[in-house]
Amino acid sequence: MFRKSLNLGVATLGLAMMLGGPAHAEETFKLGFLGGLTGYLAPYDQPSLDGLTFGVDEINKAGGLQGKYKIELVSRDMRSETAESAVIAQELAGAGVNFLVVPCDVDPAVAAGQISAAAGIPTMSSCASTPTLPGIVGEYMFSNYTADNLQAAALGDYAMKQGYKNAFVMLSKDTPYTQKLPEYFVEVFKKKGGSIAGIIEYKMGQQDFAAEVTKIKGLSPAPDVIMTSAYEPDFPAFIKALRAAGITTPVLGSDGIDSPTTLALGDVAEGVVFTNAGFATEGSALAKFFADYKAAKGKEPETLYVATGYDIVKVLDAAVGASQGKLDGKSLRDAVDGLENVAVATGTMTYKGMNRVPLRTVALNKVTGGARALVELVTPAAADVPAAQ
Amino acid sequence: MDIVLQQLLNAVALGGTYALLALGLAIVFSVMGLINFAHGELMTATGYGIFFGIAAGFPFILSLGMGVGLAVVLALSMERVAFRPIRRASPTIMLLTSFAVSTILHTLMQNLISARPKPIPIPDMLAGAVTIGAHQIGTIQVLSIVIAAVSLIGLTLFFRATLLGIGMRAAAEDFDVARLMGLNANRVIAVAFAISGVLAGIAGILWLFQRGSVDPLMGFVPVLKAFIAVVLGGMGSLVGAVAGGFILGVVEVLLRAFLPDALISYRDAISLSIVIAILYFYPDGIIPRRENIR
Amino acid sequence: MLEVHDLRVSYGPIQAVRGVSFSVAKGEIVALLGANGAGKSSILKAFMGIAPRSAGRISFAGEAVERADTASIVRRGLTLVPEGRRVFSQLSVLENLKIGAAANRQLRGRTLENCERMYALFPKLAERRDQLAGSLSGGEQQMLAIARALMSEPRMLLLDEPSLGLAPNVVDQIFDFLKALQKQDIALLIVEQNAETALDIAARGLVLAQGRIGKEGASAALRADEELQRLYLGAG
Numbered sequence: 001m002f003r004k005s006l007n008l009g010v011a012t013l014g015l016a017m018m019l020g021g022p023a024h025a026e027e028t029f030k031l032g033f034l035g036g037l038t039g040y041l042a043p044y045d046q047p048s049l050d051g052l053t054f055g056v057d058e059i060n061k062a063g064g065l066q067g068k069y070k071i072e073l074v075s076r077d078m079r080s081e082t083a084e085s086a087v088i089a090q091e092l093a094g095a096g097v098n099f100l101v102v103p104c105d106v107d108p109a110v111a112a113g114q115i116s117a118a119a120g121i122p123t124m125s126s127c128a129s130t131p132t133l134p135g136i137v138g139e140y141m142f143s144n145y146t147a148d149n150l151q152a153a154a155l156g157d158y159a160m161k162q163g164y165k166n167a168f169v170m171l172s173k174d175t176p177y178t179q180k181l182p183e184y185f186v187e188v189f190k191k192k193g194g195s196i197a198g199i200i201e202y203k204m205g206q207q208d209f210a211a212e213v214t215k216i217k218g219l220s221p222a223p224d225v226i227m228t229s230a231y232e233p234d235f236p237a238f239i240k241a242l243r244a245a246g247i248t249t250p251v252l253g254s255d256g257i258d259s260p261t262t263l264a265l266g267d268v269a270e271g272v273v274f275t276n277a278g279f280a281t282e283g284s285a286l287a288k289f290f291a292d293y294k295a296a297k298g299k300e301p302e303t304l305y306v307a308t309g310y311d312i313v314k315v316l317d318a319a320v321g322a323s324q325g326k327l328d329g330k331s332l333r334d335a336v337d338g339l340e341n342v343a344v345a346t347g348t349m350t351y352k353g354m355n356r357v358p359l360r361t362v363a364l365n366k367v368t369g370g371a372r373a374l375v376e377l378v379t380p381a382a383a384d385v386p387a388a389q
Numbered sequence: 390m391d392i393v394l395q396q397l398l399n400a401v402a403l404g405g406t407y408a409l410l411a412l413g414l415a416i417v418f419s420v421m422g423l424i425n426f427a428h429g430e431l432m433t434a435t436g437y438g439i440f441f442g443i444a445a446g447f448p449f450i451l452s453l454g455m456g457v458g459l460a461v462v463l464a465l466s467m468e469r470v471a472f473r474p475i476r477r478a479s480p481t482i483m484l485l486t487s488f489a490v491s492t493i494l495h496t497l498m499q500n501l502i503s504a505r506p507k508p509i510p511i512p513d514m515l516a517g518a519v520t521i522g523a524h525q526i527g528t529i530q531v532l533s534i535v536i537a538a539v540s541l542i543g544l545t546l547f548f549r550a551t552l553l554g555i556g557m558r559a560a561a562e563d564f565d566v567a568r569l570m571g572l573n574a575n576r577v578i579a580v581a582f583a584i585s586g587v588l589a590g591i592a593g594i595l596w597l598f599q600r601g602s603v604d605p606l607m608g609f610v611p612v613l614k615a616f617i618a619v620v621l622g623g624m625g626s627l628v629g630a631v632a633g634g635f636i637l638g639v640v641e642v643l644l645r646a647f648l649p650d651a652l653i654s655y656r657d658a659i660s661l662s663i664v665i666a667i668l669y670f671y672p673d674g675i676i677p678r679r680e681n682i683r
Numbered sequence: 684m685l686e687v688h689d690l691r692v693s694y695g696p697i698q699a700v701r702g703v704s705f706s707v708a709k710g711e712i713v714a715l716l717g718a719n720g721a722g723k724s725s726i727l728k729a730f731m732g733i734a735p736r737s738a739g740r741i742s743f744a745g746e747a748v749e750r751a752d753t754a755s756i757v758r759r760g761l762t763l764v765p766e767g768r769r770v771f772s773q774l775s776v777l778e779n780l781k782i783g784a785a786a787n788r789q790l791r792g793r794t795l796e797n798c799e800r801m802y803a804l805f806p807k808l809a810e811r812r813d814q815l816a817g818s819l820s821g822g823e824q825q826m827l828a829i830a831r832a833l834m835s836e837p838r839m840l841l842l843d844e845p846s847l848g849l850a851p852n853v854v855d856q857i858f859d860f861l862k863a864l865q866k867q868d869i870a871l872l873i874v875e876q877n878a879e880t881a882l883d884i885a886a887r888g889l890v891l892a893q894g895r896i897g898k899e900g901a902s903a904a905l906r907a908d909e910e911l912q913r914l915y916l917g918a919g
Contacts, residue, residue: 042504210399233600261602264508571757571786
């Protein structure tokens with residue numbers, strides 16, 4: 001108790017010095033972030049926090065959320081350990097955060113969410129893409145990132161439009177992302193009249209895809225397209241082995257391969273089409289975000305997770321507007337759940353009617369000459385998105 | 390028949406990489422009883438060496454050399470800083486220390502370089518396939534086989550034909566007596582770490598050729614496989630480590646290739662069961678380190 | 684040749700050697716006797732710098748060596764043939780010999796010449812020079828262990844239980860050979876359970892009990908000592 005009041009005192013004092021006027025401690029929005037800043041989640045949670053911090057700094061300069069509520073960001077490293085995630089969620093809930101951002105992976109997000117959501121704190125995973133996540137935890141849990149079923153809908157649509165009729169799918173049961181996304185794709189593709197030539201399983205981190213590729217080569221008839229949500233290091237290894245075996249079938253992938261590695265692969269990756277969370281067309285919000293980020297930090301973000309992390313601040317801004325300044329858990333939760341077409345860095349986001357998994361803009365990219373080229377930006381029709389399962 | 394042969398070549402290619410890694414682990418284990426789980430970080434270091442070499446504008450081949458060089462420097466430094474002070478400690482302490490070194494290194498890499506993978510552009514000429522008779526085999530596969538073979542032959546020559554190499558084998562078999570004969574313990578152990586660095590570097594290059602990127606956690610899976618290969622071959626036995634690596638690679642590829650679809654998700658379980666079955670019949674590994682008759 | 688003054692060796696709290704002093708002259712053969720655990724092996728290890736030396740002085744050929752490392756002790760001409768032979772079973776006979784000469788760079792030019800010398804001394808090793816040492820019989824392994832030690836051109840050889848596990852006729856062969864080494868002015872310090880055999884070739888014996896020298900004297904006198912027979916030397 002003593003410690004808490006001391007903290008509050010220091011915070012108030014700091015704020016008072018900053019504003020140079022009377023303290024308005026009650027108008028601070030306390031935003032908690034807990035993520036894997038070290039360990040296996042670091043590639044996702046580090047950039048998410050980076051974008052979030054950038055967004056917080058930007059909005060605080062403009063006076064805070066809705067110009068009034070300064071954000072106080074508290075971040076903690078859960079070292080990519082699920083148990084640690086729950087412990088820190090408890091700590092941050094105790095510290096009275098208004099909103100909590102939790103790790104990019106389902107298990108630690110659930111562990112944290114079950115504590116914070118039960119305490120009535122609206123909670124959002126930085127970039128977990130499994131659409132069942134909010135349903136598992138409950139009413140106070142939200143997703144932020146482009147969900148697996150959403151990407152699958154966009155990919156299935158695209159495959160149909162290209163006239164592909166017979167698709168081959170490679171998946172791994174090691175994670176929901178590597179398993180479910182291809183399965184959603186199969187669902188969409190079949191529903192639209194396509195057929196599946198075969199499904200092959202791989203093990204994440206297996207590196208060597210010679211055996212799988214030899215199998216694909218033996219298929220008759222050859223498939224029109226190969227779809228997978230494999231990512232580094234599996235995807236580069238797979239596509240190299242595939243092309244080395246002389247198989248030229250088009251390949252569809254998902255946002256996991258949106259990385260410099262894919263673009264550096266050279267000829268083998270040429271023509272690969274993949275979905276991701278956004279594309280910076282000229283004059284777009286994303287292009288502006290990249291430019292602002294570069295102006296502040298001297299370089300462009302390494303990954304789109306920076307932009308989607310930043311998006312969370314935009315969602316919060318809209319939510320505080322919708323709740324008319326009410327910062328209590330219930331009001332905020334209801335506000336986020338009702339958001340429609342919020343303009344964010346990566347496009348637009350809609351929570352209304354989506355069971356807390358946002359409908360987002362999906363970008364279809366094609367690897368062209370070692371760079372991304374935009375195929376199209378789509379927002380799949382809600383009806384085309386397979387039910388989360 | 391055609392497919393069988395092709396899959397066998399695939400198996401040998403993967404087995405060769407495992408063999409190099411396992412040999413690196415075994416060589417250090419044999420002279421100081423340490424299973425160095427930070428061996429994987431040596432591979433990762435190779436990746437970053439190559440990445441920064443290319444970024445600094447060095448030619449590809451030279452960058453590869455820098456990668457291996459960095460692995461050797463790192464291997465020697467971890468020996469000097471972390472393992473020398475605990476040389477006389479219990480195996481458990483050594484094991485825990487190697488975990489600590491591994492964790493410290495990949496956390497440093499995550500925080501100082503990047504948690505995100507860094508791309509390593511591989512020349513297009515390595516992306517194609519080679520036609521041997523009626524068979525097509527990926528250039529990288531061929532390279533893996535050739536490089537693994539050359540490394541193993543080179544190492545065999547070193548072990549057979551040089552006094553230092555013979556001394557390493559002697560120390561691997563009976564470190565105390567090797568010391569008694571006046572072999573310098575520090576030197577033997579340092580050479581063992583240097584060799585393990587070279588082997589991890591070469592294996593790292595083969596690995597990177599396939600994956601095209603380096604990230605801080607890259608070495609984790611391979612070091613586990615190498616550990617399995619070492620146990621399979623017989624702890625501390627150098628020939629055994631190579632044999633274990635090849636067997637593991639062949640078993641893995643053949644299961645992936647010929648297991649029915651319904652069973653394929655169990656293939657790691659099956660391949661480990663095969664390993665356990667082999668160990669049941671050969672509890673000390675396939676080619677155990679022979680103890681002296683007393 | 685070798686002088687030891689008040690040598691003490693402890694393993695943690697356990698004192699294995701509690702103040703031992705003696706000397707071995709050039710070309711002399713001395714037997715170091717005593718029951719199991721009396722501290723014999725610890726003394727040999729202390730000489731070679733591989734046992735923790737808690738206190739005492741050791742000088743070899745007039746130089747203090749109690750702080751020297753093993754390699755430099757071998758270079759000075761003191762070598763140990765370890766208990767249980769401990770040849771490198773995965774190495775060939777020739778490779779084992781090469782390791783014996785590895786400590787001293789100055790010997791490297793003479794390594795092959797010295798190998799030939801060993802083959803002349805032990806014709807059986809010559810026949811098997813390219814075989815793995817592990818495939819040799821126990822007696823041959825003991826010969827190899829001795830030959831390996833001789834490759835460092837020692838002035839004094841320490842032998843730890845050279846008769847252990849060998850058939851009686853083989854033991855005789857080995858000891859005949861050891862006796863012959865005297866002609867080359869190589870001093871020997873032999874640790875043996877088999878006291879009779881050791882005293883046969885030694886001029887003097889030291890009897891160790893609980894880390895101290897209990898008795899010492901000429902071989903003949905020790906053999907005649909009935910109490911000794913009963914206490915330390917086992918069979919009469």
